[in-house]
Amino acid sequence: MRWRGVGSRGSRRRRATCTRPGCSRRPARRRRRCRPGARFGASVSSDERTLAEARVTLEAPMEDPSALLSRDTINLRHFPTLEVGRYDKPAVHELVRMDYADQQVADVWTGTSEITLFPAVGEELADLAPVRSGMGFRASMSYNVTQVEPLL
Incomplete structure (x- = not known):
């Protein structure tokens, strides 16, 4: 399916329509995802049980993301x-600290955050539930891992 612009030659506004024969659909409008009040969420599940849910409600762009x-x-x-x-004896099971190079962040927004850790049979995650949650953020990030250092 291809989309093409339709309108008068001198017009700045153009409406896109489908080029398939008999199709009159228009593509969905792109909305800016990051704006005050926008909400982002995630969840973690195991064996069809929800273990954690997290949400961030965006408030404003972060001026200096170097932190x-x-x-x-x-x-x-x-x-x-x-x-x-x-199966109960993993080949590798260790905590590590990552060293990075070429870190970049873009489009960083901050806001309020919520996190909920649910109890589940055989899981200890709920025991680590936070007492309070601070600032949440949403960003695009890239980096190269240069070294992995095991923690003792």
Whole structure:
């Protein structure tokens, strides 16, 4: 399906329509996603049970996002053992700190945040529920991992 502009030659406003025979649909209008009051959310589930939900309600663009680049990032590296009978003994299971290069952030917005961790059988995540949540943010980010340092 191709879209083409329709209108008079001198007109600045153009309306797009589908070029398929018999199709009169117009493409959806692109809306700016980041604006005051916009909400973004995410959830984590395991075995059809919701373990966590998080939401950010945007308020304003962040003037200086350099504070986001100065934080350490800690990850859990986990590679399960696929051998029958040894599933509970992963090949790799360690906390690591990542070193980065060429970090870039763009379109950073801040706002209020909410996070809820739900109890689930066999999961300890709910025990880590935060007492309060601070500022939330939404951003586009890119980086190259240069080194992974295991934490003892």
